[in-house]
Amino acid sequence: MASIQKRPNGKWRARYRDVEDREHARHFDRKIDAQNWLDEETVKVRTGTWVEPKAGRITLEEWFTEWSAIQVWEHGTYLAAEQAVTSTPFYTKRLDKISANDVQAWVKSMTKPNDRRKTGLAASTIKTRHNYMHMCFIAARKAGKIGTVPTADVTLPRLARGGSTMLIPTPEQVRQVLGVSDPYFKMFIELCAFAGLRLGEAAGLQVSDIDFLKRTVSVNRQVQGATNKDARPKEPKYGSRRTIHVSEKLIGLISAHIAEYGIREDERGQWLLVNGKNLFQRGSAGHYWREAREQCGMDDFTLHDLRHFFASGLIASGCDVVTVQHALGHSTPSITLNTYSHLWPNADDKTRSAGTALMDSVFASADSVRTGTGSA
Incomplete structure (x- = not known):
């Protein structure tokens, strides 16, 4: 119920009741202003966008x-x-x-x-x-604080083709950054590039997570925090606990690292990588990474881009979505597709490859495609 009445003092009082039948009123000098306010408020009540005026x-x-x-x-x-x-x-x-x-x-x-x-x-x-x-x-x-969501109809910048703006280093760039990195931190980079570990996952790796016979690396924890003071081991991200089947060469690199530098043991376990007396965290790992990348002109790359490098290698080798999902620790295949769909061959690529295979089955060699059997 809504109404407008002129008061003895000449003001116009507009009244309405909200969804809980509570009355709200305001006074205006002009009737038109009272009517406009009343129209706005009653429309909000009818459309379900009304909120308690004081709530917001x-x-x-x-x-x-x-x-x-x-x-x-x-x-x-x-x-x-x-x-x-x-x-x-x-x-x-x-x-x-x-x-x-x-x-x-x-x-x-x-x-x-x-x-x-x-x-x-x-x-x-x-x-x-x-x-x-x-x-x-x-x-x-x-929560009834606002009637509309101001972020709902905002235009965002368009993502690059394939929905991604990710940077993926080339094999040569990975080779270069490994060559100039701190010798001890080199293992950190290798775990990101050749096992697809996140920064926190590499920092949280313990010797017990590595099966040297089965050639696997298990992700059982991650280190969170940006400073030594707030760095602490935590459970992996949801769906990220996993066992990665890695190259025998990476297992060899891990063995060589342990043989040369040893391990650090405390009440929480035997850590593969440490930064002095502390665990690596975003700040310290980022520092060593920036020192390395600046020496080979890779200023735009992050440690996380090495994870993209690993994913691109799996996809280029023909791994399917589920295989890549499990290796990267994505909670669902859709996350993997949303992130890396542009790296998988599309229908055009498959059609082109199928056509090439078909021609190869007919012609003995590329030269024979245009070779005649003789002149008339």
């Missing part, structure tokens, strides 16, 4: 603190979500004042260089940050 007065910062505290996240996921939210220019703005235009302007700003970076962020990075913000606003909508 908290800031994004306050809501993220409240919402993130009840999420079942690994520490790394929390840090990624926090980075996305705090990178917005509307972090301290009220939830009910953040518009789709605000979000679109934020997305646009990420495509441009600024005082902290020389170039804009990759399209995939922008998409990831937007996804965290979208989850945050959806949760706010479900």
Whole structure:
């Protein structure tokens, strides 16, 4: 029920009842203003986008603190979500004042260089940050804090062909970076490039995770944290616990590394790789990696790109989606396809290869295709 009445003081009072039959009223100097406000509010009630007017007065910062505290996240996921939210220019703005235009302007700003970076962020990075913000606003909508989700209809930069902007080093580049890396850290790089381990997984590898006879490397933990103070072993990412069948040559490299440098043992186990008295973590591993890559002009590459190198090698060798999924520790095959579909041969490639095979079955050699049997 909605109504507008003129008060004895000359003001116009607009009233309506919300979905829980609670009355709300506002006073206006002009009837037209009262009618416009009443129309807006009643439309929200009918369409299910109405929220308690006071609910959205908290800031994004306050809501993220409240919402993130009840999420079942690994520490790394929390840090990624926090980075996305705090990178917005509307972090301290009220939830009910953040518009789709605000979000679109934020997305646009990420495509441009600024005082902290020389170039804009990759399209995939922008998409990831937007996804965290979208989850945050959806949760706010479900909690009755806002009526609409401002991230819903935002245009994101297009990904490269095949849906990926990933960098994949060449075999020559991997050879070069191994040649200039710190001799001890070389093993870290090899585990990423030839077993597809994530940074945290390589840092968390123990000698007991390696079966030298069966030639397997098992991922049973990962090290999370960016400093020695907060680095700690944790369970692998969901679906990432796995056993990887690796090359006999990699097993040989691991054996040689242990023979030369030994291992570090503590109450948690025997660690294959350590940084002095500490475990490797994002900060220290990143430091050694940057030192190596700068010497061979690979400034744009990250340690994670070595994992892409491993995946591309599996795909080039004819491994199917499920095989690659298990080797990389993806929780579902769809994640593998979404990430690496552009590396698998498409229908055109298969048609071309089939045509070549068909011709090879007819002609003894390429030269015979245009060889006649003689002149008339």
